[in-house]
Amino acid sequence: MSSTPKYYVSRKTLILICTLTWFFAGISVFATGVQTWLITDMKLIYKIFFAIVTFCIFNFIIFRPLSKKYIDRILDLNHRNHPLTFFDIRGWGIMFFMMGLGFSVRRFSYYPIPLLHHSTSDSPLHLQL
Secondary structure, X not given: OOOOOOOOEOHHHHHHHHHHHHHHHHHHHHHHHHHHHHHOOOOHHHHHHHHHHHHHHHHHHHHHHHHHHXXXXXXXXXXXXXXXXXXXXXXXXXXXXXXXXXXXXXXXXXXXXOOOOOOOOOOOOOOOO
């Protein structure tokens, strides 16, 4: 029996999958930030400050180091790999935990601001999920 998976992709394709995964995660964080920006009653200078702080946290502490870690890991793999090997076991665990946390927060309304349940017609955002 061969140790190569039945369905395999190159390391270049794995890097593309990893890139797209982190891109969509970043877009999701950005969209949440824009929604929060629009409904928060705060002075503009505070909004700008918190936007910069949030960007720095997600970019420099979360997304950039994780992206580098997974790209380095992918480059150390064989030439042919299963398409889902762009994450290791710990990475998949983190992904499922974060997604589960996000779904739970929305489903059970565990957030401090009424971000996702604006239902009035005069609301600038109609975000019924």
